[in-house]
Amino acid sequence: MTIREEQLLLADMDGLAARVTKEHYDIQPDLFERYGKPGFEKSRRDTVYTLHYLAESVRMDSPSLFVHYIGWLKQLLSGYGLTDADIRLKLELVLRCVREARRDEWTDRTVRILEMGILRTSEPAETPSFIVEKHRLGREARTYLDALLRSDRLEAYALIDRLIERGESVRDIYQYVFQVSQYEVGLLWQTQQISVADEHYCTAITQSAMSRLYQRWIGEERPSRGGVFVSACVGGELHEIGLRMLTDVFEMEGWDTHYLGANTDEDQLLDEVLHRGADIVALSATMTFHVHIMKKLIGALRADERSAKAMILVGGLPFNVDPSLWKRIGADGYAPDAERALAEADRLLAARARGAEREANRQEAASEGGHELGS
Numbered sequence: 001m002t003i004r005e006e007q008l009l010l011a012d013m014d015g016l017a018a019r020v021t022k023e024h025y026d027i028q029p030d031l032f033e034r035y036g037k038p039g040f041e042k043s044r045r046d047t048v049y050t051l052h053y054l055a056e057s058v059r060m061d062s063p064s065l066f067v068h069y070i071g072w073l074k075q076l077l078s079g080y081g082l083t084d085a086d087i088r089l090k091l092e093l094v095l096r097c098v099r100e101a102r103r104d105e106w107t108d109r110t111v112r113i114l115e116m117g118i119l120r121t122s123e124p125a126e127t128p129s130f131i132v133e134k135h136r137l138g139r140e141a142r143t144y145l146d147a148l149l150r151s152d153r154l155e156a157y158a159l160i161d162r163l164i165e166r167g168e169s170v171r172d173i174y175q176y177v178f179q180v181s182q183y184e185v186g187l188l189w190q191t192q193q194i195s196v197a198d199e200h201y202c203t204a205i206t207q208s209a210m211s212r213l214y215q216r217w218i219g220e221e222r223p224s225r226g227g228v229f230v231s232a233c234v235g236g237e238l239h240e241i242g243l244r245m246l247t248d249v250f251e252m253e254g255w256d257t258h259y260l261g262a263n264t265d266e267d268q269l270l271d272e273v274l275h276r277g278a279d280i281v282a283l284s285a286t287m288t289f290h291v292h293i294m295k296k297l298i299g300a301l302r303a304d305e306r307s308a309k310a311m312i313l314v315g316g317l318p319f320n321v322d323p324s325l326w327k328r329i330g331a332d333g334y335a336p337d338a339e340r341a342l343a344e345a346d347r348l349l350a351a352r353a354r355g356a357e358r359e360a361n362r363q364e365a366a367s368e369g370g371h372e373l374g375s
């Protein structure tokens with residue numbers, strides 16, 4: 001982060017959150033009666049969380065990240081009996097604090113993004129179900145998720161086995177059954193229809209269902225595509241199933257893949273990129289407040305001339321929310337899912353090859369010119 005960014009009022013998130021929460025409870029003392037001291041503490045922590053989203057949105061100059069978060073928050077908090085007016089009041093208090101602070105380019109941007117977030121509080125927030133029966137494998141995704149929600153993992157495995165026996169590809173099962181049902185599990189958790197424990201159970205079974213499928217495809221003869229693919233979730237990021245699916249799909253397509261998983265630190269990644277001679281480095285972030293870590297990581301990869309030639313592909317929820325975000329963090333490309341990432345990786349390698357050819361021609365022309373001058 002630059003010094004100017006550090007100067008941002010949001011640098012003292014804890015202090016700001018405590019002040020805003022106190023002012024909120026002073027205005028609405030009934031909140032204390034309704035939720036007591038633990039409620040106050042939870043509200044303060046939620047405010048810190050909101051400020052993290054706001055800060056990332058400001059750093060990345062991406063209002064849609066914050067606006068999307070407010071839509072998500074509305075849906076989450078309505079399950080706890082909090083209203084749009086409660087969220088709006090909290091944001092207005094933050095806005096007031098930001099306005100009181102010294103004005104500069106960052107405060108102007110913060111104000112603009114906060115105002116957009118406040119507008120979002122009065123729009124509808126319902127996310128439709130991710131499982132649509134008329135979509136490809138939609139009915140099967142519903143049956144699979146129902147089995148998970150009944151804690152019937154044997155039935156869930158049996159359903160996947162039946163899909164394989166009838167000729168469905170592992171890749172389609174990943175995308176249309178596992179990915180979709182994981183998104184639905186998230187929505188059910190967010191709207192308090194299932195507990196955290198239920199979400200963990202469903203996720204664990206899906207991970208084991210993916211592992212059960214390895215024996216069906218791993219080690220199969222497939223044409224070597226010659227590309228080396230290193231993939232990692234950036235520091236702090238625990239959502240690794242999407243990255244694992246992506247890596248598996250590249251492996252199925254004949255890439256030489258190296259999956260580093262969740263929460264990878266910068267040095268480990270750099271070592272692996274150099275050691276493997278990566279053509280593509282795939283970085284994943286799901287939590288918006290990890291995007292600046294990814295930006296820093298990309299800077300470090302570019303700064304080291306030994307890794308500078310690797311093409312950097314990024315993805316995950318914030319990139320799906322703001323489809324031009326990848327450009328602002330210095331990546332070479334982005335894709336919203338594993339299938340489309342394959343085409344994007346091909347495009348990047350072709351562009352790199354063309355660049356190398358142009359450079360070789362330029363050097364050749366320069367050396368020929370040099371001979372003429374010298375002769």
Ligand code: B12
Nearest residue numbers: 182186190238239240241242282284313314315316337338
């Ligand atoms: C499982 C899960 C978890 C698990 C993850 C376990 C694991 N081993 O991965 C655990 C319990 C750890 C977890 C924790 C949290 N989670 Co969570 N989690 C989920 C859930 C339900 C499913 C994630 C998943 O498996 N998705 C399926 C995969 C296949 O999809 P995907 O990640 O999008 O990946 C695809 C594409 O995005 C793309 N892609 C992904 N990466 C890359 C990279 C490249 C290079 C490319 C090209 C493409 C690409 O390709 C992938 C395959 O097609 C999601 C719901 C959701 N909508 O995703 C919530 C969700 C992401 N979690 C959420 C939250 C809030 C949290 C916590 C903050 C909860 C808490 N209070 O602690 C923490 C944060 C942890 C952290 N620091 O990272 C929220 C985020 C909301 C928001 N606005 O940001 C979500 C959306 C749930 C919700 N609906 O509210 N979570």
